[in-house]
Amino acid sequence: TAWIELGDYPAAMAPLRQAVEVWERELDPGLPEAARPLLALGNVANYQGRSDEAIAAYRKVIAQRERVLGADHTDLAGPLGNLGGALADLGDADGARRACQRALDLLTRMGAGGSARVARYHGCLGEAAAVAGHLGTARVLLEQALTLSESDPAVGGRDYLRMDLAEVLLAAGATAPAGTLCQAVLE
Secondary structure (H helix, E strand, O other): OHHHHHOOHHHHHHHHHHHHHHHHHHOOOOOHHHHHHHHHHHHHHHHOOOHHHHHHHHHHHHHHHHHHHOOOOHHHHHHHHHHHHHHHHOOOHHHHHHHHHHHHHHHHHOOOOOOHHHHHHHHHHHHHHHHOOOHHHHHHHHHHHHHHHHOOOOOOOHHHHHHHHHHHHHHOOOHHHHHHHHHHHHO
16 A cells, blocks of 8 residues: 555555455455455556556456445445446446446445435546536536535545536536636645
8 A cells, every 4th residue: 555655556556466366365255355455456557547457356346245245235335436437437428327326326225325425426427427428417416526525524535526527617618617626626
């Protein structure tokens, strides 16, 4: 994780791959933390723009957690959201929407539907809508995500939501509000 925190993603890949191999070969894959190195590996691949590798890792994490925890466990929400974001980056709007909606549905069933905890998944759905060219829907979802995220200072990712919303606003020709959001991110 030190390499990840420093932003040296290439240096992080070898130790993460080794950690994944150790978990798969020597440790109990049924332990909840067993998927952590694989999830981190997917995230680092995603940070480097290697979406195909990230998607494969996220799908493997989801399958592993489904086997261990069941298909309705809230611990699936995180990797589902990551998968949705990676699919959106590749232009797979429908796949992104399905993954993000499933994550949101899992958390909503557990009573977290209106909390700041789900802001990320509204944002993910907004990204999927933007990729599909549904800018009005994307704007509503991203604004909703931003509002939810601002209700809890402990929730991170607001700057990503602001940038995603700014991109949607720019695509819709609303340059002044997009500029305001970009300025907020810079500050």
